[in-house]
Amino acid sequence: MRVLVTGGAGFIGANFVHQTVRTRPDARVTVLDALTYAGDRSSLAPVADQVELVEGSIADADLVDRLVADADVVVHFAAESHNDNSLGDPSPFVQTNLVGTYTLLEAARRHDVRFHHISTDEVYGDLPLEGDEKFTPTTPYNPSSPYSSTKAGSDLLVRAWVRSFGLRATISNCSNNYGPYQHIEKFIPRQITNLIDGVRPRLYGAGLNVRDWIHVEDHNTAVWAIIDRGTIGETYLIGADGETSNLDVVRTLLGVFGREADDFDHVADRPGHDLRYAIDASKLRDELGWTPRYTDFAAGLAATVDWYRANEDWWRPHKAAVEAKYAATGQ
Ligand code: NAD
Numbered sequence: 001m002r003v004l005v006t007g008g009a010g011f012i013g014a015n016f017v018h019q020t021v022r023t024r025p026d027a028r029v030t031v032l033d034a035l036t037y038a039g040d041r042s043s044l045a046p047v048a049d050q051v052e053l054v055e056g057s058i059a060d061a062d063l064v065d066r067l068v069a070d071a072d073v074v075v076h077f078a079a080e081s082h083n084d085n086s087l088g089d090p091s092p093f094v095q096t097n098l099v100g101t102y103t104l105l106e107a108a109r110r111h112d113v114r115f116h117h118i119s120t121d122e123v124y125g126d127l128p129l130e131g132d133e134k135f136t137p138t139t140p141y142n143p144s145s146p147y148s149s150t151k152a153g154s155d156l157l158v159r160a161w162v163r164s165f166g167l168r169a170t171i172s173n174c175s176n177n178y179g180p181y182q183h184i185e186k187f188i189p190r191q192i193t194n195l196i197d198g199v200r201p202r203l204y205g206a207g208l209n210v211r212d213w214i215h216v217e218d219h220n221t222a223v224w225a226i227i228d229r230g231t232i233g234e235t236y237l238i239g240a241d242g243e244t245s246n247l248d249v250v251r252t253l254l255g256v257f258g259r260e261a262d263d264f265d266h267v268a269d270r271p272g273h274d275l276r277y278a279i280d281a282s283k284l285r286d287e288l289g290w291t292p293r294y295t296d297f298a299a300g301l302a303a304t305v306d307w308y309r310a311n312e313d314w315w316r317p318h319k320a321a322v323e324a325k326y327a328a329t330g331q
């Protein structure tokens with residue numbers, strides 16, 4: 001099978017490529033990645049001999065047409081992915097998440113190529129902090145930020161291409177991922193690398209917001225289950241029942257580092273900060289027989305700390321610039 005992975009030099013895409021090379025020896029993997037600040041060639045170094053990396057944009061119609069024509073399936077991870085950045089400058093989010101996805105869809109339509117679109121639970125907005133309500137595939141779209149609204153728009157483009165043009169596509173909306181190779185602008189690796197440097201973790205606002213954490217390996221086994229056995233035109237929610245407040249994440253990390261439970265700082269809150277996400281993944285579990293393997297969040301976090309300790313060369317060059325950017329917004 002010829003697999004075209006967009007955004008394969010980013011966090012989830014690189015882990016997807018690693019998993020695919022490891023578990024599917026017959027797959028021929030090509031990565032299309034613009035190598036923005038979030039993409040790193042070295043994330044693919046362990047599989048460099050088995051994967052072709054093409055540097056370019058998903059909004060480059062000629063390049064995309066050529067690569068899609070030579071694929072059996074497109075797995076579309078490429079995006080601008082960070083909410084805080086989208087509040088500072090939404091324009092690359094519109095260009096990549098909307099125009100880029102449109103460009104890929106048109107190529108997949110022309111060449112009748114199977115398409116899997118990676119999306120986020122943030123398209124549904126947020127849930128109240130209190131209560132046990134969860135997102136389901138029929139929850140109305142209600143995105144809050146420039147990031148999540150452009151992801152919502154990209155999902156709707158995919159749905160329209162299925163209905164209007166018969167594109168063979170599926171969509172998945174996943175909750176918050178953690179694991180190796182995640183950019184240190186994101187919550188968990190930012191706090192891990194702060195702690196490695198002896199700096200106190202930074203919690204937005206009161207720290208009561210809840211995210212539904214899933215290990216990146218589990219996200220990617222779910223993506224393969226959908227590509228292998230999913231129904232064309234369907235949307236699958238991916239989650240592993242990992243609801244945890246930001247405060248509890250920070251306290252767990254402080255424990256891993258042997259620090260006191262209150263050894264953190266509260267900083268300026270994110271404007272429009274979504275309160276709580278929670279996924280009902282029963283369709284994925286019941287129809288496709290998927291189950292997560294990384295169900296011990298504390299153990300997964302400790303393993304992730306080990307990874308950042310062992311791979312300082314990978315993240316260290318970016319740390320000062322990331323922290324300078326946060327300092328400018330009081331975070
Ligand atoms: P990331 O920011 O780590 O990686 C994004 C990758 O896309 C980078 O390698 C970047 O260089 C590439 N890219 C950006 N613009 C591009 C363009 N115009 N052309 C080609 N490549 C481009 O993101 P991530 O966290 O790995 O997220 C991957 C996907 O998963 C995104 O679609 C995101 O919306 C979705 N998602 C992420 C999470 C999460 O917790 N991180 C959860 C659910 C869904």
Ligand code: DAU
Nearest residue numbers: 081082083120121122175176185186187202203204209246
């Ligand atoms: O739900 C899926 C989404 O998860 C993905 O679609 C996004 O691409 C991904 O970035 C993530 O979005 P979040 O905004 O939830 O992730 P982030 O890592 O930015 O923040 C997680 C939570 O931690 C959020 O409530 C904000 C908070 N936070 C974040 C940072 C960077 C802090 O309290 N302190 C911080 O320093």
